[in-house]
Amino acid sequence: MMPLPEFPESYWLATTKSPSYDKLSADLETAFAVIGGGISGITTAYLLAKAGRRVALLTANKLFSGTTGYTTAKITAQHDLIYDEYIQHFGEEKARLHYEANRDGGAFIADIIREHGIDCDYAEEDAYVYAVEEANVAKLRKEAEAYARLGIPGEFVDRIPLPVAAKGAVVMRGQAHFHPLPYLIHLAQEIVRLGGQIFEDTTASKFKEEDGQVRITTADGHEVVCESVAACSHFPFFDNGFYFARLHADSSYVLALKTDFAYPGGMYISADDPKRSIRMVEYGSERLLLIGGESHKTGQGENTILHYEALEDYAAETFGRGEIRYRWSTHDFATLDKLPYIGQATKGSERLFVATGYRKWGMTTGAVAAQLLTDLMLGRDNRYAELYGPSRFGADPGVKTFVQQNADVAYRLVHGKLEWLNMHPDDLGPDQGAAVRIQGHRAGAYRDAEGRLHVVDTTCTHMGCEVAWNEGDRTWDCPCHGSRFDYRGEVLTGPAKKPLKPL
């Protein structure tokens, strides 16, 4: 394996220079605030600015420092095997609506790229879910039947053009992929050109509704007063609405490999376990194979280096050995019923909106969310409002998943505190980290390559679960709601807003 970068290096971030924006340094009054510098936040702020409204986008860290900067950027309505399941759980009408929303989300991105002439490696390709294990072929056939019922262009095929022993696949025709950052940088520039404002390094920490206005307090103590706010912060930045009990985070890993393999085109994801996601990207004159997979609940992946190694072995066996040029891991949130939460965040507030829970399919869903949030904030109708409304209640499968997720959070909360640790900081070699015991107390220690020891309190500053060391990326990851901290304890991704306490 190549030496580890300090934080996993994303191909997208490594190949793009983003403009930088100042942090908010005074109180601000605006019509609308959007929180979050990923695809959902930037697209929402762009649409509000385009509608002629005063808008301010606030984001913690830099633009794209969340999951959007670490995606694989397939633009597809083929969100794994889901349509047969949606028909069973929600009925044909809602399953079709979900497909149409994401088909239109993809078309929205394509239209903007065309209209603005954005150079972002956009290309159309077919998308496949394939199975190597015979036991999964029946699921593919059922999914193909669901495609036929819902009018989705695609079908079951016996083979795919990759050197894998696939027993079949379900293909969705005419999907696409792109480099998300030039596209979003263009939209960010449009926000400013249309009179909007963007503030980086500005963390929203509190939300209050008062006298028909929203007041957002930032971590630096400034106040943003506005008519309404869209929380596109991945995990909601506010405490209302019990989102901590309704969302769970899943991590996955990606390698970008330079190989001589003659790629036949197409985007692929396997229906088997472990899952594999495969596509090709262009980088200057180079073509890189993106191999993703190895999903697990964030903070519960044991030794995370093993996940990168598993992908490397798989790539070598399947496509021949290649040079790893980039590698990264990131997480996305899933909701209780596998549909995203987009809309009014709680029944009690008409000024607080949210978009989250994209289940690793946020390119099309982020575009859907931006249009839906914009319509709601401007008081316009939108045909997807009811489907994605966060206050929906579905007994199946929501309740079962609710019980499972919260039992897991409760277990992690208690187990982490009681876990007996034998490791001591002296046991750590250079570039090694672990939860250790110091004077009878649990702590997180990382010894850097120069031998310096960095020790933090492992109690997550969000809701108190114990973070776990992620060896593959040198981060502290929280098993409860996916917060990630660097080895010094600084927040990389929320919901935590405060760093881990240095010890």
Ligand SMILES: Cc1cc2nc3c(=O)[nH]c(=O)nc-3n(C[C@H](O)[C@H](O)[C@H](O)COP(=O)(O)OP(=O)(O)OC[C@H]3O[C@@H](n4cnc5c(N)ncnc54)[C@H](O)[C@@H]3O)c2cc1C
């Ligand atoms: C490995 C992997 C591969 C994926 N591949 C695909 C794919 O091929 N196709 C696809 O459609 N989807 C894919 N996804 C999913 C997709 O990348 C995400 O769903 C999407 O990027 C989420 O975008 P977002 O804008 O909602 O969140 P983010 O990009 O996470 O943006 C949230 C922003 O909010 C900011 N923020 C957080 N808290 C605060 C706060 N309190 N105050 C201010 N700002 C705050 C963060 O800094 C960040 O900028 C993948 C996901 C993973 C994990």
Ligand code: FES
């Ligand atoms: S992210 Fe919620 S407790 Fe850590």
